[in-house]
Structure formats: structure tokens, C-alpha cells
Amino acid sequence: MLLHCGAQVVDRQDLFEVITPNGTDTWYPIPHRDLLHEVETQLRESGFIIKGESHALTHDGARYFGVIQVSLPTRNEDDFGWVVGLRNSHDKSLPAGLVAGTQVFVCDNLAFNGEVKLSRKHTRFAQRDLRQLTARAVGQLGDKFHELDRRIVTYKQKYLPDRSAHDLVIRAVDCRAITTSQVPAVLQEWRKPQHEEFLPRNGWSLFNAFSEVYKTVNPQTAVKRGQALHGLFDSHVALAS
Template identity: 35%
Template structure:
């Protein structure tokens, strides 16, 4: 799950979320209760066959701003997809719904994911909310299948030591890892703290995310760069002596 509350919001469960009241509507601003947004997304996910396995919610002390993340049960393996939610009653930001393999929802107003829908709090937004949610979730099955193909490619791409070394250097060049993190990644590559299987692109991917767990959360764009390097590694593997040349040039 990727819900970071470090700018004033507090975690709460769904039952407590239901107890929060929305302000009265005006001619130009029609607040939608936070739990109604959660209900709409949950219902639509279920309609399209997605099961919510875990959820986390947070609100600011005044109850005006809401942040949430729903984790979806996966039939593909040991990872999950997530849906991020955001809502406000004080016009701070519009309704937000996002999906991605790396959803990041934060109470400092960061809101990053693969697919994002935002809509201002108007009478039309309240009326159109079910349709908006449906438009986002209807293609979700295809998106999850595409992600599964990526993960399968990682799992089935065995890496030589030269290929792994080359990928780590590319991660450094892409500013995914710093010089001081190279050792941490390689240590996990040789002695993984979890069972990530044999030396494949999947194992390297997990080595990097494990070594950068805090930094990945604070800078989600790193995940995109990480995927780009791992994807390139799966397609193009360097000749045996190329890594030595690369290292001698640094």
C-alpha cells in the first residue's frame, strides 16, 4: 500500500469515515461525502470483478480533506494493484481517482498514478460520479493483464552477472540509484533478503525497490525510470566485456 500521511492527516477506518458529515452544498460547490466516493469505487470495482483485499483511509483533523488507497486482490502472483482516492470539502482539490501499479497518494497533495481522473465538486460531478468511476475501472482488467505480462517477462529473463552490472550502471545514469546505493543493490542481488528466485530481471527489480523503499515512496517517478531500465535490460543485454569498459569510464 502507498498512502503517506505526514502533512497533518490522520488514519481512520471506514466506519469512522462514514460518521463524517459533508458541508451544505452551495450553488457552485456540491461536496460529496468522503465515504460516498469510497462506496462508488468499491461498488464499481466489484461490478467489474475486482476484489478489494485491503484499504487504508486518512483525513485531516477538520475532516475536510480525504485520502485513501484500495488494494486489489491479484490472481497473478505476489503483488497487488492499487486504486488511489482523494476528496475535499474545502475546495482544496477536486475529486481524484487513480489506478496504477505504483499509486502514491499523500496528504501533501501529491497524487501520482498510471491513470488519473479529476473532477471539480459541482452538481454535475455528483451526478456524473458513477459514470466517471466506470470509465476508469472498465478497462482495468486489460491494464492489470498488461502489468502481469511485464512481471512475467521480468521473472523469465535470466540475467548474467555482466547484464546485471550493466543494468545497475544504467540505473545510476538514470538517477534511480546513487553511488552510495549501488552497494546496497548488489548486496541484495547476491544475498536477497526474500525469496525472489534465481538471478532474473524480477530479482533485480525487487533488489532495487527494496534498497530504495523510502526514496521510491517520496519520488514515485523513480519507479517509471526503474521499469524503463529493467525493460531495456530484458531486451538488450550487453556483450560480456562491455561492463568493464563502462566501469573504467566512470
């Protein structure tokens, strides 16, 4: 389920055994296991159901990326579900954070949209304040998930002739949602989808042609490109604010 090109997929025990380096006067690294525990706790306390998880490490355990599948008791899941992406680092490369995203059931594609950074980063008292910080971050996820639901409905309603689809592919290169070398793969998925669910000529089918190629990139790159892709499609279907 997890995008893992360039990353090592691990289980919870492997993740918990990663040694957190000693901090400095200005840098206080958060253990990967503590971030995961607090996020899961806050998700449950906020009413989310945790349905699955996957974890990956890069750079000899210094960088962590996880995916948690979540839902609500009142949500009727159709062809896609909600996921929370987690990230953390022990090498000062990025702050701890969360990102809201979707998982398409038929093809297991992932796409990420709204990023929520933990406000203190890895600074003094970040470990002490971890529960408060994660509660604040998780509190923002509900609105982002419902925004994702609304935009996907709009993508499905947007008819796309080939000419418009081809234009979006080029614009995706311009906004760095894909690279030039990935254009043929996206066009192949658009013209001859692997899954019949994406035969309709609409925005949702093209979006999944893009997210299919994200399986070949590392998690951090996938997050950045997914956010750029959502921005591009929102603009095209007049969802951008």
C-alpha cells in the same frame, strides 16, 4: 501492507469521518468515502473479487491513498497479486484517480504502473458524475492488470549478470525511480536477497530489490517511482512500445 512512510494508516470508519471542505465556484472536492464506495462498487460489478484493503491519510486528512487487493475468479495467483491504488485530495494538490499495481506475496512489496485519472478532476458536476467516471476508470484496469502479468513473466525470463544489474541501478537514479541515497539498499537486496525467491539472477529479482526500498517512502512518491521503474525495466527487456 500499505506503504505509509509519512502517512497515517486508518480504518474505514476513520476514513468515512473525514470532513469534506466546502467547494468553490470552480472546485468541487469529492469525499474520500464516496470515491472508495464507488470504486468498490464498480470493481464488483466488473467481476473483480475484493480480497483486502488498506487506507492512509496525510496532511490532516486532506490527502487520501488506499490500496485494494483484487483478483478474478478465473485467475490462478502465484507469487504476486493485483492491487488497485486510489488517491484523492481535499487541498487541490491532485485529482482523484486509480493506479494499477502488483503485490508480491512473499515480501509484501508493492509496485504501481498504469495510472487512470478520473476525467473530470474536481470540477463542476464531478460528484454527480462520480459513478460514470469511476466505471470508466475501472473499465481500463483489466487490460492494465494483464499487461502487468505479461511484463512480470518477461522480467523473470531476463537473465541479469551483476554488470547489467549495476548499470540498471544507476539508470534508475537517472530516471528518478530511486534516489542516490537508496542505491546501497537496492544493491544489498540484489546481492543478498532477504527472500530465497529472489536468488535467481533475473529482472524480477532486481525489480523486487527496488520495490523493497519503496516501503520507506510515502504513497504518492511510491506511485511515481514505480511507474518510472516499470518504464526502465520495460525498455531493458524490450517491452517498451
